[in-house]
Amino acid sequence: MNVYDSERMADVLAPLGYGLSDSPDDADMVILNTCHIREKAAEKVYSDLGRLKPHQQKKAEDGSRMIIAVAGCVAQAEGDEIMARAPQVDMVFGPQTYHRLPEMVSKAKRAVGEKILDTDFPAEDKFDHLPEERVRKGEVTSFLTIQEGCDKFCTFCVVPYTRGSEFSRPATTVLQEARRLVADGVREITLLGQNVNAYHGEGAEGREWGLARLCRELAEIDGLERIRYTTSHPRDVDDALIAAHGDLPKLMPYLHLPVQSGSDRILEAMNRKHTADDYRRIVDRLRTARPDLALTSDFIVGYPGESDQDFADTLKLVTDIGYAGAFFFKYSERPGTPAASLREQVDDAVKSERLSALQQLLESQQEAFNASVVGKTMPILLEKPGKHENQLVGRSPYLQPVHLDIPENRHASMIGTVIDCKISSLSGHSLFAVPIDDAESGTDSATRHNTARPNPSEPSSGQERISA
Ligand code: 5AD
Numbered sequence: 001m002n003v004y005d006s007e008r009m010a011d012v013l014a015p016l017g018y019g020l021s022d023s024p025d026d027a028d029m030v031i032l033n034t035c036h037i038r039e040k041a042a043e044k045v046y047s048d049l050g051r052l053k054p055h056q057q058k059k060a061e062d063g064s065r066m067i068i069a070v071a072g073c074v075a076q077a078e079g080d081e082i083m084a085r086a087p088q089v090d091m092v093f094g095p096q097t098y099h100r101l102p103e104m105v106s107k108a109k110r111a112v113g114e115k116i117l118d119t120d121f122p123a124e125d126k127f128d129h130l131p132e133e134r135v136r137k138g139e140v141t142s143f144l145t146i147q148e149g150c151d152k153f154c155t156f157c158v159v160p161y162t163r164g165s166e167f168s169r170p171a172t173t174v175l176q177e178a179r180r181l182v183a184d185g186v187r188e189i190t191l192l193g194q195n196v197n198a199y200h201g202e203g204a205e206g207r208e209w210g211l212a213r214l215c216r217e218l219a220e221i222d223g224l225e226r227i228r229y230t231t232s233h234p235r236d237v238d239d240a241l242i243a244a245h246g247d248l249p250k251l252m253p254y255l256h257l258p259v260q261s262g263s264d265r266i267l268e269a270m271n272r273k274h275t276a277d278d279y280r281r282i283v284d285r286l287r288t289a290r291p292d293l294a295l296t297s298d299f300i301v302g303y304p305g306e307s308d309q310d311f312a313d314t315l316k317l318v319t320d321i322g323y324a325g326a327f328f329f330k331y332s333e334r335p336g337t338p339a340a341s342l343r344e345q346v347d348d349a350v351k352s353e354r355l356s357a358l359q360q361l362l363e364s365q366q367e368a369f370n371a372s373v374v375g376k377t378m379p380i381l382l383e384k385p386g387k388h389e390n391q392l393v394g395r396s397p398y399l400q401p402v403h404l405d406i407p408e409n410r411h412a413s414m415i416g417t418v419i420d421c422k423i424s425s426l427s428g429h430s431l432f433a434v435p436i437d438d439a440e441s442g443t444d445s446a447t448r449h450n451t452a453r454p455n456p457s458e459p460s461s462g463q464e465r466i467s468a
């Protein structure tokens, strides 16, 4: 979401004459858009500010000025502290206020030394006042925020405090924005929200729409080839959403569904509102509706009080489910969250051991998943030229980068199309493929297809079965 927010900040600042710069060297303004989710992410802000100092000094020596702003959730949570700790910072603003950037910038420009702090809520104002999203040149994929904030209050998490309570944008606005993105060449939209499947935006007839209904309407947009959404909570996977996964070919069979832990005791302590078996059942139902569905997840190791047995339960869940990828973190104490005041904090050495065991298991699953698609035919959305001459890069339904040898003179007509390709090999995390027509006939008559789908839960020759 920070990537999306940063792009929107650039949209807000464009009318003022600001454009994106590749380096801070000669920048007139630097905005650090920050994340507060774990301590490491928050600490990065101060080290980045330190690195900016010489650039800011050089700019001053040259007789001009570099405005420095800290945005995002660290700004929201620690605004006053940033002002006190980093006097070089001119503006501090939270994730719900960046539509007011023009006012803030003009104030900062007028008054050298005056510090600007804006960490107000709520989210409604922001979306009402943001300019239309611009499609960056040639982009075929785009994020689209439909929901922000969270009411779940997992005991380890700062999101309900930094992003605020759950808010859904009206479905009509979302559809309008999606149509405009597609008219500008976008072919894949990833719907964003901290708790995206809690979406309940107002629909055309004044009734609330859930995420499933929204996806069904989006799927009607001609030219939109792929729909994704992230991040979901298992509790909010309802019957309608499971049915949508079965019914909508445009809804990609790749779902990020964080579970955090496989131990019921820890899940309860985390206030996750589901058990490990609830999660297994949801995954079973999703896979029944969409057999080629692949899953990714987030995991936390070393939550206060986590025992060896609790951790073993997590490894068991991972083995049962079989993931195509995952993010895994050591529990990080976040000030102000209920878990931070628990006494049974887990030793860092134990956390490290558990993290590495979990990482090993998840990485081996990811490798097996990637290897399982070799030899299969998959629809690839072609996104951009590759690093090498006569190469195009696209994405599989599972977001794997796929490289194709395509003569340069055909790139312009092929970027933004979905073609069926036979996956020929795997190197690291990258796949290499041949358009299916080329693979079959030896000609270069690649045409546009959008039907065939692999079934990653089928074991490929010599590969372990990777899904439950
Ligand atoms: N410590 C470690 N990981 C955390 N996450 C959220 N809060 C914490 C924390 N305090 C992880 C969760 C979440 C992901 C975005 O970040 O796994 O799903």
Ligand code: SF4
Pocket (backbone or CB within 6 Å): 150, 151, 152, 153, 154, 157, 158, 159, 160, 194, 195, 233
């Ligand atoms: Fe944080 Fe996600 Fe839990 Fe909400 S559901 S509190 S965003 S971990």
